[in-house]
Amino acid sequence: xxxxxxxxxxxxxxxxxxxxLALVKLFLFLLAGNQYGYFRDELYFLACAEHLAxxxxxxxxxxxxxxxFSREVFGxxxxxxxxxPALAGALRIVLTGLLVREFGGKx
Numbered sequence: 459x460x461x462x463x464x465x466x467x468x469x470x471x472x473x474x475x476x477x478x479l480a481l482v483k484l485f486l487f488l489l490a491g492n493q494y495g496y497f498r499d500e501l502y503f504l505a506c507a508e509h510l511a512x513x514x515x516x517x518x519x520x521x522x523x524x525x526x527f528s529r530e531v532f533g534x535x536x537x538x539x540x541x542x543p544a545l546a547g548a549l550r551i552v553l554t555g556l557l558v559r560e561f562g563g564k565x
Contacts, residue, residue, distance in 0.1 A: 472563075476555025480548035487544040492536040500539050504529060 506514060507526035514522060524542065532538030 473555050473559055476552045479555075480551040483548045483551060484544060487540070488537075491540050491544070496536065496539075504534070504539070 503517075503522065503525040506517065506522045507529055510522060510526060512519065528538065528542045532541055
């Protein structure tokens with residue numbers, strides 16, 4: 459089987475729908491990711507990322523560390539702040555499709 463046939467066969471599988479939906483989600487994020495300003499929670503996470511600690515009572519244990527990583531790697535722009543959450547949402551779509559397939563979902 460040639461590589462082009464494998465690729466064609468992949469896009470005919472049900473899991474390809476999950477990948478396609480994830481790509482659509484990322485595309486919509488790129489279109490609308492900066493259409494509104496900073497949300498107060500985003501600014502709060504950025505402020506907490508400047509003072510890393512394990513004792514935040516109002517955050518999940520790794521969320522502030524992920525915010526710090528995102529800020530160091532991508533910067534402070536709206537796209538940079540919202541990119542990792544959008545990527546996580548797209549990954550969640552793919553993982554949901556894989557779980558459906560694993561549990562015997564039919565197409």
